[in-house]
Amino acid sequence: MREPDGAENEKMTIILKPLKIGGLTIDFPVVLAALAGYSDLPYRKICRSLGAPFATTEVMIDRFLLHESKLRRFILKSDADDHPVGGQFMGSDPELMVRAAFVIRDLGFDVVDLNFACPVRKVVSRKRGGFMMTQPEAVLEIVRRVREAVPDRPLMLKLRRSFDLDETDAEAFWTIAQGAFEAGVDALCVHARAVEQQYTGRADWNFLSAVKRAFPDRTIIGSGDVATAAEAIRMIAETGVDGAAAARGAIGNPWLFRQARELAAGRPALPPTITEQRDVLLRHYELCLRHYGDRKGVMTMRHLGIAYARVHPHPKRVRMAFVAVKTAEDWRNVIETHYRETAEGPG
Ligand SMILES: Cc1cc2nc3c(=O)[nH]c(=O)nc-3n(C[C@H](O)[C@H](O)[C@H](O)COP(=O)(O)O)c2cc1C
The missing domain is CATH 3.20.20.70 (Aldolase class I)
Structure with missing residues (x-):
């Protein structure tokens, strides 16, 4: 909840x-x-x-x-x-x-x-x-x-x-x-x-x-x-x-x-769920690759991942994971590891 x-x-x-x-x-x-x-x-x-x-x-x-x-x-x-x-x-x-x-x-x-x-x-x-x-x-x-x-x-x-x-x-x-x-x-x-x-x-x-x-x-x-x-x-x-x-x-x-x-509208402002964060990050990644090409796109998303980490429930851990990204595969691994709703909550 x-x-x-x-x-x-x-x-x-x-x-x-x-x-x-x-x-x-x-x-x-x-x-x-x-x-x-x-x-x-x-x-x-x-x-x-x-x-x-x-x-x-x-x-x-x-x-x-x-x-x-x-x-x-x-x-x-x-x-x-x-x-x-x-x-x-x-x-x-x-x-x-x-x-x-x-x-x-x-x-x-x-x-x-x-x-x-x-x-x-x-x-x-x-x-x-x-x-x-x-x-x-x-x-x-x-x-x-x-x-x-x-x-x-x-x-x-x-x-x-x-x-x-x-x-x-x-x-x-x-x-x-x-x-x-x-x-x-x-x-x-x-x-x-x-x-x-x-x-x-x-x-x-x-x-x-x-x-x-x-x-x-x-x-x-x-x-x-x-x-x-x-x-x-x-x-x-x-x-x-x-x-x-x-x-x-x-x-x-x-x-x-x-x-x-x-x-x-008089309603409470809910923070994004981990699934919403994941969806937006993946969509942003696709848009970035289309805009900048593969190499610059991945490096841009490394930088932006660091920024997105602040709304994650474990900001420090996720930030460090994005900082270590060097390739497209590394970037996707951060998403797979940290942006999954698991029984114990987001990883
Ligand atoms: C990284 C960064 C880049 C910015 N680039 C521009 C810019 O290109 N044009 C502009 O008018 N203002 C630029 N600004 C200023 C912001 O639009 C805004 O006026 C300023 O950050 C104050 O708002 P804040 O205290 O809520 O961040 C930039 C600010 C930051 C932090």
Whole structure:
């Protein structure tokens, strides 16, 4: 008999509304965040099959979008079941950003998503991603040019609350947000940490409340510290944002989306059974091999198996087993050994 886990079993009283991004209506407001190394086509399909209503590619650098390559194929491949989907990219040259936006539109992405939030050092030092939080006028120039060039697709921005931790530049966020909405941006996804914080410390949900108060009629998606389904719903309830993006909380736990829908319907959020975990892992494996080919597919699933281990009843043991995987056979052996319902419980 499965017990709902404590943190997931809170009584939720909020009525969740569909999420609107421009002309797009997304039936449920807990979505899969853009996640480098994770939010590829296989994982988007897995998350959708468990209730995620919207997902975004990992971020690409604008100029890498412009030419066919293996990297572009891996990141931008989508299919008929993978909608609505956002295509995300970053850069600092308005001309290149416009050309990248054309590619995203022409490949059939439903939302054009510009990233001004990425904190990776190499990205920031090359004056892209989160660096742009120090350059509000340059951001707005890009936004206006992209909006004008691609008027027929919803446009969204990924922002951080500020660049530095002391918030000496706190005004930049508000300049960008105000200017972006005036330029016709349809939604902001706000990660409530400073760029310099990277992924450490707490996300400031009070900041999300302030953003929603400042733009009550605009679509704001909150990001930061959505570790569980209950936290996704609590973020929406407490801050008033229109949607919550699950990021690290969804890595290895695609059931978060099913749990969020259950909680929203007033039912307890049950953890996945061992059989459900096995089925999803096997399906993910097939999708990964199809997407990446055999060699890269198996190595990707080794890495993802390690992430999935955290929802297994014996996480340490299963994690170590995935860490030791070298071949497709090893990987299948981990599934056979640890994902079988036996009389004594999962092995
Ligand atoms: C491994 C990893 C990769 C990420 N890749 C992206 C990305 O490509 N684009 C993006 O907008 N955000 C990216 N993010 C940020 C997340 O979307 C999210 O904003 C952030 O992790 C905060 O949410 P959390 O505290 O619930 O994890 C990434 C985060 C992580 C941990």
